Amino acid sequence: MSPGTILVTGGAGYVGSHFVARLDDDGQRYVVLDNLSRGCAEFAPRGRLVTADIADETLVERLCREEGVDVAVHFAAYAYVGESVSEPQRYYENNVVNTIALLRALRRAGVGNIVFSSSCATYGEPPSGESIVESTLQQPVNPYGRSKLMVEQILADYEAAYGLRSIALRYFNAAGASERHALYEQHDPETHLIPLAIDAALGSRSLEVYGNDYPTPDGTCVRDYIHVDDLADAHVRAVDRLRRGGDPLRANLGIGRGASVLEVIAAVEAAAGASVRYRFGPRRSGDPPALVANPQLAQRELGWQPRYRKLDDIVRTALLGYRRAHG
Ligand SMILES: NC(=O)c1ccc[n+]([C@@H]2O[C@H](COP(=O)([O-])OP(=O)(O)OC[C@H]3O[C@@H](n4cnc5c(N)ncnc54)[C@H](O)[C@@H]3O)[C@@H](O)[C@H]2O)c1
Secondary structure, eight states, X not given: OOOOEEEEETTTSHHHHHHHHHHHHHTOOXXXXXXXXXXXXXXXOTTSEEXXXXXXXXXXXXXXXXXXXXXXXXXXXXXXXXXXXXXXXXXXXXXXXXXXXXXXXXXXXXXXXXXXXXXXXXXXXXXXXXXXXXXXXXXXSSHHHHHHHHHHHHHHHHHHHHOOEEEEEEEOEEEOOOSSSXXXXXXXXXXXXXXXXXXXXXXXXXXXXXXXXXXXXXXXXXXXXXXXXXXHXXXXXXXXXXXXXXXXXXXXXXXXXXXXXXXXXXXXXXXXXXXOOEEEEOXXXXXXXXXXXXXXXXXHHHOOOXXXXXXXXXXHHHHHHHHHHTO
16 A cells, blocks of 8 residues: 655744655655745745644644554744743743644544654753763753653544554754755744854854853854754654554654864864954853763664764855855
8 A cells, every 4th residue: 555645734834844855756645734934934835735734633633634644744833942941831832732733633533643753851850971872861951941851742642542653753953954955944033053153154144152161172152963854864764664554653853962162163164264253251050061872772773874974064154054045
């Protein structure tokens, strides 16, 4: 039997649009559901975007039946840590309550599989010095991370009670842009380091580096940057696993190596051929010194290997994306 259609929620966003481009390359059937509260309509191929909210249960149920959806890949969410602290209600409503509505519609339509965008934010501030494995205690320190952990828990309960099979992929720091498709990272406001550093090299902004007294080699925070196309590849493999009847999974997606803020700045300066205007500011609360994935479980269970292993390569593609976005 040929596979059904993939429902991609949030497919007009940064990570979701890269997954959609990969589905196009592979010739897979999909439909994008995005309310365009964030994200970009042009990122979703014409005719494949349904502009609606995941909470519209009637529409989602009908869409799934009409399109023959067999798997949902659920990117749609709000994803700014700072905003989640000042507006927790919006985060719990959109990321948790609206996800429950989506799950209800999926169940009614008989969709039995879901891949969920989780986050390293579910780990909170893990003990420093070690890379993070999936069994590391999940103790999120902000509403965004808590909303992601709640959905992971809801999915586990739905799996046990209703047989809705799920894979939650815990991304570390998504970065870069497609080398072939006209996509790029766009968040408003932008909070991610690489696009901010590029803008501080080529645009008008300057960059504030939060803290230079962390217990890391150069005193700045260390993060694990994973290319969006490598995230897309992991999602394709997760969909295949569910379709083949494989077991549920919770897995980290990172390259397994960290880069400090100063290393990112140096990589951006080398790629852009311009210096990054930055200054040191105080630490931000809730920023752990280092967050580095141990990605072995995803490698073993999904047969996944990140192709972009060097920060310089990731930054080079981010610069391509920046140039696309800024003409
Ligand atoms: N970018 C990262 O570094 C990162 C890291 C870990 C996890 N994640 C998760 O990955 C997912 C995608 O992140 P992103 O960076 O692409 O974000 P994004 O904001 O670019 O994309 C999210 C998309 O979801 C849509 N959306 C939001 N609420 C919706 C709703 N109720 N109904 C329909 N559409 C809705 C938005 O319009 C947007 O297009 C999110 O779930 C995020 O929490 C991202």
